[in-house]
Amino acid sequence: MAIGTIKTPPTPAASEGAQKDYTPALVTLTTLFFMWGFMTVMNDILIPHLRNIFELDFFRSMLIQTAFFGAYFVGSVVYFIISFKSGDPINKIGYKNGIILGLLISAIGSAMFYPATYINAYGFYLFALFVLGLGFTVLQIAANPYVAILGSPQTASSRLNLAQGFNSLGTTLGPIIGGVLIFKFFAGPDAVKVPYLMMAAMLVLLAVVIKFAKLPEFTNEETIERGRGALKFPNLTLGMIAIFMYVGGEVSIGSILVNYFGLAHIAGMEEHVASGYLSLYWGGLMIGRFSGAIYLSEINQQTKKIGLMTLAALSAFGVIYLANYLKGGMPLVEILPLLLFVAIAFVLFIVGRSIASRTLYLFALLSIGLLLITIFGSGPLAFWSVIGIGLFNSIMWSNIFTLAIDGLGKYTSQGSSLLVMMILGGAIVPPVQGILADYLGIQLSFIVPVFCYLYIFYYGFSGYKSTSK
Structure with a gap:
């Protein structure tokens, strides 16, 4: 997921030569997107580890x-x-100093895992994660609009999807590398100490x-307007709830997948x-975002666009x-079903015709169907249905965000800040699903994200x- 405003500052349009100069900056920033994606999804590995x-x-x-x-909200x-x-x-x-500040705060939160293993208190781990989240909040607010303004406004959404694609690369590799480090290489009570110290060092290095x-x-001369401002726009207020539901549903599903895959009648892993296999869920976002970046680009020829999307996917x-x-010698045939979801996503992209609202409700509708199979199915069908949802989450953030700030004018920045708050969904929805998992079982608990996607x-x-x- 990515957070920020696509509002561009009142600077002169960049020339073609100037845009070429932005390439090194974009490369640097994609590294940043990768890192916070990698570390965010490590929470899905921490949950079963600290639970044990x-x-x-x-x-x-x-x-x-x-x-x-919750740190994002605060x-x-x-x-x-x-x-x-x-x-x-x-x-x-400045954007640059904002990014550096966010990286250093994140590094402090990551380093706090070292004393947490000695104190051996669950609350201290939660505090470390809160500090880590505060750093990522600053990063998200600074980095996303910065990516948006590194080029023409017409291709801002394409650049954001591209950057989010590298964010998803991090969320794809995170479960694989994190699973090896925590469950096998450093297995035991101290399993998170060294990995999080390594990540703290990498964050400091990236800041340097x-x-x-x-x-x-x-520079951005726009000021935040006083009064109700952006809250007078119903598309924003309803969009705030949509962001809450999207982040909540996506994070909640990923948080419980390792335990879900362990059910005997699902996979018994x-x-x-x-x-x-958790990496396949997050990998779907990477596929969808890279493909979406191409579909939202300035390429006019449909055949060329579909060809490049296929190559990217x-x-x-x-x-x-x-x-x-x-990691483990996984045979190619075992992950081929993911390509079926890619084909379905391409069909929905074409039917959506780059209309944000249409593509959004089509992807949400399919996600609801896949969740129902997850709840009432078993074996490979239920197993792959929940993995496929990751692919259809890919465009939801950018589409909701675009629709929510449409027509806000001078209240756009204020509206963007309000939308950022609604990542609170990632703090509220997973525990709600956790309660249902405790009382009704893991499988029936997926009814919680069903309501998210219905909205x-x-x-x-x-x-x-x-x-x-």
Whole structure:
């Protein structure tokens, strides 16, 4: 998932030569997107690990997501208040310094896992995750709009999808590498100590690289408007709920998949094996986002566009397969069903015809169908249905965001800040599903994300039309 505004500052249009100069900056930023994707999805590995260490029920283990994504809400509220009273903080210190600040805060949170293993208190792990989440909040607010303004406004959505694709590459490799490190290589009570120290060092190194990198500087003269402002627009307020539901549903599903794959009538997998298949769920987002970046680009010829989308999808699929093969020798035939979902997604892209609302409700509707199979099915059908949902999550953030800020004008930045707050869904929805998993079983608990996608379907079908002039 990615957070930020696609509003561009009032700077002169970039020339073709200037846009070429943005390539090194984009390459640097894609590394950043990869890192926070990698570390975010590590929560899905932490949940079963800490659940075993502290003998937690599903509700308390899901508090891992509450601590992490709750930080997004707290950080965004504080940011909004400061912006409202004193002006946009990122605009004052600059995008580059904002990114560096976010990286350093994230590094502190990651390093806190080291003392957490000695204190051996579940609450301290949650506090470390909260600090890590605060750092990522600053990163998301600064990096996403920065990517959007590194080029023409017409291709901002394409660049964001491209950056999000590398974010999804991180979420794809995270379960594989994290599963090996935590469940096998460093197995035991101290399993997270060294991996998170390594990630802290990488975050600091990335901050140093960005500090000395020659990144373009932009200024934004826009100020946050006082009063109700953006909240007067129903498409924004309803879109805020849609963002809440999207993040909540996506994170909740990923959080419980390792345990779901362990059910005897689903797959009966051990945790370190299941972590590899979890990467297929997040890998679907990578496939969809790279394909979406091409579909939203300025390529006019439909045949060429579909061809490049196919090439991007197969390349992403190859990365997913290679990573799993190197991890445990996974045969190619075992992940071929993922290509069926890719084909279905391509059909929906074509039917959607680049219309954000139509593509959104089509993808949401299919996700609901797959969740129902997950709940009432068994064996390979239920197994692959839940994995396929990841692919259809891929375009939801960008489409909801675009529809929610449409027509806001001078309230666009304020609306963007409000949308950022709604990543709170990742903190609230997983524990709700955890409670149902404790009392009704893991399989029936998937009814929670069903309601999330039902709302997203409503928003894409008609809710977005509730605009205020």
